[in-house]
Amino acid sequence: MLEVRDLVVNYGEAAALRGVSLHVAAGTTASLIGSNGAGKSTLVKALLGMQPVASGQILLEGEDITRRSAADRPALGMAIAPEGRRLFKEMTVRDNLRLGLHHPAARRRSDDGIELALDLFPILRKRSRQLCGTMSGGEQQMVALGRALVSRPRLLVLDEPSLGLAPIVVAQVFDVIETIAAQDVTVLLAEQNMHRALGLSEHGYVLADGQIVLEGTGEELLRSDRVRSAYLGEQ
């Protein structure tokens, strides 16, 4: 489904990604884990066309989309729930969800997308006229996930969905991600909460200093001493 080959991204003189390669098979969930500043968000932005790529390739079902604009991504079946939610806080829940269907191709693919999101997050149905900026962090995350899902994407990219949320809300968010993943949606999950992320992933990649330093199945990485000592702080 998604293949990244030797991706290099620079911020001015500084290299943010240094030859990253990964592969996410269709219908599976892959995690991208790593500490703060490892390059996870940069990789996500590059995948979504929000960050210029210096070299390398991004292939979606074999098609090279490296130079396609960010606005083209929904037409290709890609959607993102960005880090920090980044909702349009001055708009209502419903208007945020509708913007997830702004692209004509997204509307053609999913004319009942809003209902899909509201069924998945019943609380949003009650709050559909509420301004997003007035909602709690957990509720906002539901809207962000809903906005990404309304277009029925083939590839869903989630960037730090648990960031800044209370533990009980984090558990709810991961339950929802598990539900989504079970519906044959390909999911790429960039996350610091490695236990939860690797726990629901078929495959995982460990990113450090702009490079993939380790990869394997979710279970393998959870058992890996290197991962546990480096990222989970366990001896």
Place this chain on the structure above:
Amino acid sequence: MNDLRDLALWRQFAAVAGCAVVAVVAVPAFGSDFVIAFGFQFVTWIVLALSWGLFSGNTGYASFGHGVFFGIGTYAAAAVFRHSDAPFVVALLVAGLAAGALALVVGLAVFASSRFSGDLFGLITLAMAFIVVTVVSNVAFLDGGTGVFVREHVVGSWAGSSTRHLFVIAVGLAVLTAGVAIATSSTRWGAALRSIRDDEQVAESLGVPTYRYKVLTFVVSAALAGLAGAPQAIYLGYVEVGAVFSLNIPLLVIMMTILGGITRWWGPLIGAASVVILREALLDLGSPELSQIILGGALVVVIALLPHGVSGAIPRRWGTRRRTPALEGGAR
């Protein structure tokens, strides 16, 4: 974010059209020459404030060049009258097209780079004003530094015979501008513009072609201001660079919009009414300087007390739920 099939949207269109019909019938019939002239200026300011809000209010790209588009429209119409016997409607169209064409050239160039967002965009529009003023002053076809007497070219024509007619034309333009503002308030187009203001990068990732939307809306906003320049040319009678391209025009327009607020499409309309009436009332003081100080002070007070303008302080009738009044925005 409804669409054009929404009944509420058409009710707003109908309300605007109804008010316009009343104004067109009542003001020329019962108003004195002073009232009609005041009404003309008032409605022209409404067109300028609404058209500024259409682009800058919705997208957050604050333009200081709106007066240039108005001025280009004024000069384009004056040039048509001066160099041809074309009817007013031709001058009107040329005025709108000239302003729209300038905005198209500027928009295509400026919006191509994300570096020119925010404050830099404002500075660029300001620089555009200086360039245009210099060009107009030095091109004999338009002005050449002498100014243009418009009245002598439109004597006997319908639009040139009476301020009443200019008032009717201005009301027509205000209805057109309000119609566009209403359309952007509740449609996918408007939501896309507001998403640009809130988070352009995320808007793009959701499939909003931000470049295309910015260019298109900038052109429409400028063309509407340009159209308002055509009756203004006749109203002024004598068109000269200093008055037509005065920096006071865009500053007053921005002030009107801030006062009225951008959270609803009619905010700039309220702002225009407030500023025009306040300015007129302050004329009795006999001191333009004191009037300016009071006007500026009023703006500071409104910003301090009503950060989202007058329209932002009025509760919504239909329950858009809001827990914290500080989080507002977006014309609707």
